[in-house]
Amino acid sequence: MAERFVSEKNLRFMLYHVFDVESLLAYPLYSEHSRETVDMILQTALKIGRDILKPCFEEMDKKPPELADGEVRVHPTVRTLMKACGEGGWIAATAPMEFGGLQLPAILGSMCRFIFAAANYSGSVYIALTFGAAHLIISFGSEELIDTYVPSMFAGRWQGTMALTEPQAGSSLADITTTAEPTDAGHYRIKGQKIFISASDHNAVENVVHLLLAKIKGAPPGVRGISLFVVPKLRPGEEGNLVSNDVTTAAIYHKLGYRGAPILQLGFGENDDCRGYLVGEPHKGLGYMFQMMNEARIDVGIGAAAIASAAYYAALEYSRERPQGRRFTAKDPALPQVPIIQHPDVKRMLLFQRAIVEGSLSLLFQCSKYADLEKVTEGTEKEKYGLLLDLLTPVAKSYPSEMGIHAVSQGLQCLGGYGYCDEFPLEQHYRDARIHPIHEGTTGIHGMTLLGRNIPMKGGKAFQLYLEEVRSVIGKAGEDGELASQARELASALVKLEEVSRHLLGIAGKGETELFLADATLYLELFGIVTMAWQWLLQALAVRRQAKGNPSDADADFYQGKLYAFRYYFGYELPKVEGLCKRLFTSDGLTVSMPENCFND
Numbered sequence: 346m347a348e349r350f351v352s353e354k355n356l357r358f359m360l361y362h363v364f365d366v367e368s369l370l371a372y373p374l375y376s377e378h379s380r381e382t383v384d385m386i387l388q389t390a391l392k393i394g395r396d397i398l399k400p401c402f403e404e405m406d407k408k409p410p411e412l413a414d415g416e417v418r419v420h421p422t423v424r425t426l427m428k429a430c431g432e433g434g435w436i437a438a439t440a441p442m443e444f445g446g447l448q449l450p451a452i453l454g455s456m457c458r459f460i461f462a463a464a465n466y467s468g469s470v471y472i473a474l475t476f477g478a479a480h481l482i483i484s485f486g487s488e489e490l491i492d493t494y495v496p497s498m499f500a501g502r503w504q505g506t507m508a509l510t511e512p513q514a515g516s517s518l519a520d521i522t523t524t525a526e527p528t529d530a531g532h533y534r535i536k537g538q539k540i541f542i543s544a545s546d547h548n549a550v551e552n553v554v555h556l557l558l559a560k561i562k563g564a565p566p567g568v569r570g571i572s573l574f575v576v577p578k579l580r581p582g583e584e585g586n587l588v589s590n591d592v593t594t595a596a597i598y599h600k601l602g603y604r605g606a607p608i609l610q611l612g613f614g615e616n617d618d619c620r621g622y623l624v625g626e627p628h629k630g631l632g633y634m635f636q637m638m639n640e641a642r643i644d645v646g647i648g649a650a651a652i653a654s655a656a657y658y659a660a661l662e663y664s665r666e667r668p669q670g671r672r673f674t675a676k677d678p679a680l681p682q683v684p685i686i687q688h689p690d691v692k693r694m695l696l697f698q699r700a701i702v703e704g705s706l707s708l709l710f711q712c713s714k715y716a717d718l719e720k721v722t723e724g725t726e727k728e729k730y731g732l733l734l735d736l737l738t739p740v741a742k743s744y745p746s747e748m749g750i751h752a753v754s755q756g757l758q759c760l761g762g763y764g765y766c767d768e769f770p771l772e773q774h775y776r777d778a779r780i781h782p783i784h785e786g787t788t789g790i791h792g793m794t795l796l797g798r799n800i801p802m803k804g805g806k807a808f809q810l811y812l813e814e815v816r817s818v819i820g821k822a823g824e825d826g827e828l829a830s831q832a833r834e835l836a837s838a839l840v841k842l843e844e845v846s847r848h849l850l851g852i853a854g855k856g857e858t859e860l861f862l863a864d865a866t867l868y869l870e871l872f873g874i875v876t877m878a879w880q881w882l883l884q885a886l887a888v889r890r891q892a893k894g895n896p897s898d899a900d901a902d903f904y905q906g907k908l909y910a911f912r913y914y915f916g917y918e919l920p921k922v923e924g925l926c927k928r929l930f931t932s933d934g935l936t937v938s939m940p941e942n943c944f945n946d
């Protein structure tokens with residue numbers, strides 16, 4: 346069983362040298378923290394990962410949650426985890442201090458979630474969901490809602506969920522039919538059904554708090570009629586006790602992977618006694634929910650990169666130990682076999698994984714830093730960071746999700762036949778990773794969001810800001826002889842991205858919306874590759890700065906390895922831009938014009 350699931354050295358490099366976390370700690374909002382806090386947070390998160398989450402990684406998969414006698418039973422470690430994370434302040438790590446949080450920068454919250462998810466993805470979601478739901482109540486709920494729900498959620502005694510999806514409303518939330526009927530007592534009567542709701546009932550907590558989307562009777566049609574409610578499984582009774590709130594678990598889903606977390610079908614108000622408490626104003630629910638959805642999208646990217654990280658270290662360990670075959674330069678069968686890591690094709694597979702894991706993590710930390718900067722700045726600066734975060738969220742969700750699967754697959758491939766068998770963790774990582782392009786919006790939906798909404802938004806302002814960010818890194822790298830050729834390659838890819846964007850927006854301008862968005866998923870892929878190249882150039886610049894300071898031998902290996910992964914990304918992945926641009930310029934509407942019946946035999 347592979348023990349290592351993340352690189353502490355890489356996390357330190359990213360935090361201190363690429364993203365300069367200490368510059369964030371200079372802002373009053375984060376001034377309670379210092380480099381010592383960051384080190385302590387990193388060490389404790391690694392300890393939770395190693396001591397609580399990792400030991401039950403396999404068992405949570407082999408003994409998934411069960412629904413029996415109306416109760417959902419999860420692995421006993423979930424209780425230990427929720428308690429430890431509640432008592433240690435980990436659920437509320439990035440929440441404001443006035444609500445019992447540690448007020449850590451988002452980038453440190455992302456680091457913790459990366460460590461937890463790499464140790465055990467299923468285990469990590471209980472905490473992330475509870476924070477997201479409590480944060481939503483803090484942002485938009487009344488004082489009464491905050492006082493009633495947030496402390497127990499942050500303490501790890503109550504689980505939080507996001508309850509959006511319904512049988513007829515997955516990607517299309519406009520079509521939800523769960524209803525909320527106002528009552529004279531101030532609460533709403535909720536009625537409806539939700540499906541696929543993660544961690545939405547289990548015996549490791551005392552209560553579950555659903556952040557649920559529903560339509561108030563008589564609301565406008567579509568998304569403009571959606572409201573947000575707090576709907577607890579048990580509601581506070583008149584004597585301060587908790588009483589049933591008419592929320593039932595109808596079914597548990599049996600999944601390909603990510604089996605340690607229960608995903609359930611829920612019924613609300615089957616006995617007309619389910620109370621929902623309105624969050625904020627009526628009909629503005631989807632707008633509020635976007636806070637939790639966008640946080641969850643970054644979390645999905647983090648989870649995807651984290652699973653790929655654990656798979657990479659398992660594959661690396663195996664590749665160092667597995668003797669097989671000989672080098673082409675020494676084929677004498679009398680010679681001992683060499684470890685497979687010496688074969689260039691195995692090094693290629695390992696480099697691919699490292700390039701995806703560390704490039705994705707860089708992008709996710711970049712987004713988290715934008716979230717932090719948006720919080721601590723004002724005026725046009727604030728607007729800039731908000732727009733950049735908004736623009737990049739679909740990319741940060743989708744690129745690690747899609748490419749994480751390929752990375753894990755290459756990790757599995759390093760193990761040959763053993764990769765396919767359950768003595769090694771790769772097959773579980775492969776199954777676990779598959780959820781990410783599906784939940785929190787499918788890749789197809791994110792492609793359309795990026796191209797159809799984010800690129801044209803505010804007259805293309807976010808896209809222009811993005812181009813400036815990338816160009817600024819290209820400019821710095823261009824001054825370094827070692828990085829200048831990659832800087833030129835990225836500059837040329839960026840021009841192609843601009844040209845493709847202009848071409849596609851031209852189609853939109855003619856009103857041909859279906860043609861405009863037909864290959865939006867490919868546009869998202871193109872955008873993702875260019876964005877990752879930017880992040881790799883940023884890391885290479887940081888390596889070059891560090892390398893000037895006489896690193897120790899161990900650090901020198903790490904920095905050299907970084908530069909190999911950087912060169913790998915530019916040499917093997919960035920050229921894919923050519924093929925994607927060719928397709929995106931074609932715009933022949935092949936998929937638009939093909940009649941459905943041509944799929945008939």
Ligand SMILES: Cc1cc2nc3c(=O)[nH]c(=O)nc-3n(C[C@H](O)[C@H](O)[C@H](O)COP(=O)(O)OP(=O)(O)OC[C@H]3O[C@@H](n4cnc5c(N)ncnc54)[C@H](O)[C@@H]3O)c2cc1C
Pocket residue numbers: 507508509510514515516517540541542543544600603608780783784785786787788789790
């Ligand atoms: C393990 C798991 C956990 C989940 N957790 C939660 C949770 O906690 N809370 C919650 O609310 N939901 C949750 N979900 C639901 C998840 O968010 C949805 O499955 C997802 O949004 C897709 O919806 P759907 O399954 O109905 O697929 P559909 O919307 O039916 O999509 C099917 C396919 O059609 C494509 N498609 C759909 N519409 C369009 C369109 N207009 N244009 C082009 N292509 C389109 C999609 O891209 C996809 O490939 C979870 C799902 C799973 C499997």
